[in-house]
Amino acid sequence: MSNLAKFDTTAYRTPTSLISALTKRVASTKQFTSVMSQLRKMGLDSTTYQQFIAAGVDALPQAKNLLAGGASKVKQVASLQGQLSKASNSFASTAANDLYGAGVNAAKGLVKGLQSQQAQIDLQMSKIAASMVKSIKGHLGIHSPSRVFDREVGQMVGAGLERGIYSKVNDLADATAALVAVPTARSLTLDMSVPTARMPRQFAGLDLLGQPQSAAAGDRTYNIYEATSAEATAMAVERRERAQYA
Structure with a gap:
């Protein structure tokens, strides 16, 4: 209005x-x-x-x-x-159906056309895939084994491990020194004299053979030439004592 x-x-x-x-x-x-x-x-x-x-x-x-x-x-x-109005509606419906049918038929034709060329499509897709693989291998330097992985991954891992170990050398030395005192060459002194074993003075009571003996018994001295340690010296003295009372 x-x-x-x-x-x-x-x-x-x-x-x-x-x-x-x-x-x-x-x-x-x-x-x-x-x-x-x-x-x-x-x-x-x-x-x-x-x-x-x-x-x-x-x-x-x-x-x-x-x-x-x-x-x-x-x-x-x-x-x-x-x-x-009815004629217009009928025409619109007919046109819509015709267009829909044409679209369906076009789609069917497209599908059939693709199916008829499936072998060629598969071959072309295989060529594309092979080209992609070749390009990727060339870019990454893959050549049994990958040169890029060798250079940028494998070698870097080894270098990192080496650097990590060397970075802890001082800490490892300090920890070892805390457990064992290792003598240096300057702190070592050599005693080239002949080791001598001296028997302690015997107390009153039994002597080495079980006979009564006074506490005034004198000391005995043995020259040990073959001993290389305190334990070896003690064993040599024991043999000398046994031989003394045999």
């Missing part, structure tokens, strides 16, 4: 001309409204009715002519409008 109220007031230079034009517009709008109401009562279809309303007051002459034709003309227009 907005078209009925549409009116350009700026097209008039004087108030008198503007008022005159507005007065005529109001009268035309009222007459248009009355005519459209009568047409609707005679059976005017919704499609034609909406077209008249969209045109507005400018379509008043056509509306008056249709009204003058009487109810039979109005119903005939409504019938023809209905047939046109």
Whole structure:
């Protein structure tokens, strides 16, 4: 209904001309409204009715002519409008089905075309895959074994292990020194004299053979030449004592 109220007031230079034009517009709008109401009562279809309303007051002459034709003309227009609507809908449905069918057939044709070329497609894909593998191997220097992995991974792992071990050498030496005091060459002194074993003074009681002996018994001295340790010296002294009382 907005078209009925549409009116350009700026097209008039004087108030008198503007008022005159507005007065005529109001009268035309009222007459248009009355005519459209009568047409609707005679059976005017919704499609034609909406077209008249969209045109507005400018379509008043056509509306008056249709009204003058009487109810039979109005119903005939409504019938023809209905047939046109059905024909349009039928055409749209047919066109949609045709386009859908064409799309389906096109897709089927595409699938069949691809299937017929499957062997060629597989061969081409194999060539592409082989080319990719060759490119990757060339970029990474893979040549039984990979030169890149050898240079950038394997060698770096070994170098890192070596550096880690060397970084702990001082700590390992300190820990070893804390457990065992290792003598240095300057701290060693050699005694080249002949080792001598001295028997302690015997106390009053039994001597080495079980005979009574006073505590005044003198000490005995043995020269041990073959001994290389304190244990060896003690064993040599024991042999000398046994030999003394044998």
